[in-house]
Amino acid sequence: GENVEQHPSTLSVQEGDSAVIKCTYSDSASNYFPWYKQELGKRPQLIIDIRSNVGEKKDQRIAVTLNKTAKHFSLHITETQPEDSAVYFCAASKGGAGGSYIPTFGRGTSLIVHP
């Protein structure tokens, strides 16, 4: 089955700095890569996702890059703010023809943004 590794487990930055979280996956057939943000005591929510037909996607201060050859994808947050402090989860799954399988999640990264 799919295996997703996520690093680092904890990331501490100063407000205004950039933050990068990296994930690797094992199954080259995976083609959907979402990122979820979970604030303390709340539910995880999708913040950005990417499919394997593109290499990069941006949404304001957040971007995700995908390297299919190396089987890794990364979340980039620029100009970090204290409200970015949360746990971030990556996931990988395969959809489309030929069947689909459930997302496999990374273990999460606790991002702390210091004012």
Next chain:
Amino acid sequence: DGGITQSPKYLFRKEGQNVTLSCEQNLNHDAMYWYRQDPGQGLRLIYYSQIVNDFQKGDIAEGYSVSREKKESFPLTVTSAQKNPTAFYLCASSNRLADEQFFGPGTRLTVL
């Protein structure tokens, strides 16, 4: 608020008792999931269901049971066979297995 609800928010149980966690969605999603979340462990899949009257075991199904009699509902029973049930439980749904998941607010279960 996302169209998926869980109840109760907090649940206390004595050892040896079974307890059922509720999960309801009005998003017309086919797929539903149950996850367990422990500090530093991420999201671990307990059970999932792609369609009514069908469900599959996830990575940590031992000591848990589910049913999917209606599309909208996917209750989870934590049985007395679950050795360490104290955790935060999240229910989720998606249109299909590989699509974006929508999570419920979670139930925090504490065994006394």
